[in-house]
Amino acid sequence: MSKAAVSIFWFRRDLRLEDNVGLYQALQSDYPVLPIFIFDEAILSKLPKNDARVGFIHENLQQMHAQLQEHSSGLRVCHGAINSVWESLLDEFDVKEVFYNKDYEPYALQRDAQITTLLQERGVSVSPFKDQVIFEEKEIVKADGLPYTVYTPFKNKWLEKYKTLAPVQEWDTAAHFSKLYPHQGEILTLSAIGFEPSPIKVKPHNLKFIANYHDTRDFPAMDKTSYLSPHLRFGTVSVRKLVNWAFHKNDVFLSELIWREFFMQILFSFPKVANKNFKSAYDGIQWRNNEDDFKRWCEGKTGYPMVDAGMRQLNETGYMHNRVRMVVASFLCKHLLIEWQWGEAYFAQKLLDYDMSANVGNWQWAAGTGCDAAPYFRVFNPDIQQKKFDEKGAYIRTWIKEFNLGYGKPMVEHAMARDRAIATYKAGILK
Ligand code: FAD
Secondary structure (H helix, E strand, O other): OOOOOEEEEOOOOOOOOOOOHHHHHHHOOOOEEEEEEEEEEHHOOOOOOOOHHHHHHHHHHHHHHHHHHHOOOOOOOEEHHHHHHHHHHHHOOOOEEEEOOOOHHHHHHHHHHHHHHHHOOOOOEEEEOOOOOOOOOOOEOOOOOOOOOOOOHHHHHHHHHHHHOOOOOOOHHHHHHHHHHHOOOOOOHHHOOOOOOOOOOOOOOOOOHHHHHHHHOOHHHOOOOOOOOOHHHHOOOOHHHHHHHHHHOOOHHHHHHHHHHHHHHHHHHHHHHHHHOOOEEEOOOOOOOOHHHHHHHHOOOOOOOOHHHHHHHHHHHHOOHHHHHHHHHHHHHHHOOHHHHHHHHHHHEEEEEHHHHHHHHHHHHOOOOOOOOOOOOOOOOHHHHHHHOOOOOHHHHOOOOOOOOOOOOOOHHHHHHHHHHHHHHHHHHHO
């Protein structure tokens, strides 16, 4: 029997049908389009079997499959080593073209280069598209063509360029669904890929508070941020729709979305930041890296209520408010003198919105080792942060059930830790 000639659209971190650039482009091809998703064993094998992010991906695949079924098609969900999955797709179909949206993380870049070679060797054309950002790679650079390493000029250039396009084009995929391949069948279940549901769930995003965002976003008990981060991470919302909407609503909120793109271009331009200091002058710092201290921090048992509440929120929900992320990160690096990579790795395991560029960028900001980072001598006082941002203790009491006025004994005294941090940094920074 002859094989069906198809174009394939490969979903990855763009789990939506609407306004999806790569899917739209695939639907313009000359062949019926088979949409696929691959559970990559190289990634799954490193995760706990009830990882909430895998559950979230699976739920979104189910939803997309149901939507595609309404158009007499469906999603093909595969599982295995990426290369062998592609080999079997090539055995089963006469694959003419493959379309996907770009992912700029180091592992994805290497995986995509490898698969592109495999496909091109078999005569398949491969078309990658920009989808998860407004501006990618080297689109926002300085006059000399080099990447920005300071946020404000990056943001100014970003806004200047966006204004020439605003609103950026959105893509009407639904108008072309008749081009979908008539794929039948059900998608793999979670248990078929060796996973089980997690009690931790991604919250729906919420944009109702946007008008007062600049006044409320720093107060964790108010809970007035968008909860967009996991949705942007997995592409369940379109960044174009969001930015076109946010542009007229709130500058501060838009700036946060530009921070996201700033850190993405930093990781793209300087891939070493994934695990090394952006400022190599900081390589000489003598970290204490005490494992017992790290364990207390992870468990939310430092004796500092703001730090402990944040870590418990993270452990219980896979989320932590941004202000509190800054406090716990500063505490780990400065008060405990534990290198940022330890905290970054812990967040990577726990955060539903884990995104390498934002995580590494913000951790290096807190440690003072990153581009445009907090100065090393700025050491947050966790108690003052609490007084400023959780004056009535409402956030703390939500996450520390046993909280009372005599709560805990700080594991390290603030003034001593502050002086120790400044002295250690000063001695370690290479001239
Ligand atoms: P909102 O305040 O509603 O912001 C809207 C969106 O803007 C966010 O969803 C996010 O996409 C973007 N954004 C906001 N702040 C930042 C920022 N500082 N850097 C980059 N993008 C930002 N964010 C992640 O998405 N993934 C991470 O792995 C991550 N790790 C972090 C680690 C540390 C130590 C710190 C201090 C911050 C980290 N952040 C990370 C940034 C920020 O804390 C989260 O994006 C934010 O808390 C998510 O909640 P929200 O969607 O309600 O935010």
